[in-house]
Amino acid sequence: MSLLAHLSSIISVSSSLESELNSVSKTIKVTKGDHVIEIDHRCENLFFINKGLVRGYYFDKGKEITNWFAQENEFATCFYSFIAQKSSFENVQAIEDCELVKFSYSALQNLYTKFPETERIGRIITENYYIKLEERILNLQFKAAKERYDKLLSSKPSLLQRVPLGQIASYLGITQETLSRIRTEA
Secondary structure: OOHHHHHHHHOOOOHHHHHHHHHHHHHEEEOOOOOOEEEOOEEEEEEEEEOOOOEEEEEEOOEEEEEEEOOOOOOOOOHHHHHHOEEEEOOOEEOOOOOEEEEHHHHHEEEEEEEHHHHHHHHHHHHHHHHHHHHHHHHHHHHHHHHHHHHHHHHOOOOOHHHHHHHHHHHHHOOHHHHHHHHHHH
């Protein structure tokens, strides 16, 4: 699904907005392992994933912690840094070769001003992002490791074939050994 098709599934996109979107966005290719956002840099871009998979991660006491994954037809950025226009606390890295559509912060703000329907799109996308974030927090706080794994398996089953197990374990808040045990018992 293209960016336009994705946005059109949320609201009707006018031809003038479509034209403006095409003029302010840029499609880029990113190689597996490359970073599109780095810790301590201000995040200037929002990315829509046409193809591929990215993750957000940070370091805690020298240990790499995977915070989230985003795949085809999803948006990715360090949302805190992008919205607040402050330094990022996380890296955003391509797990696979990716094709991304990027928008700058200023371009998005101009779209909000020029096309009021983009504010509605932005609100709906933000609400969906918030719901996923809240579910993730609740899962980490109140669900057992096996339940978190089962939730991931039901919501994004392809991740298990596309992501190294160490990153999956980190995302689930468990050790790789615990993940292996859960997978063996399943």
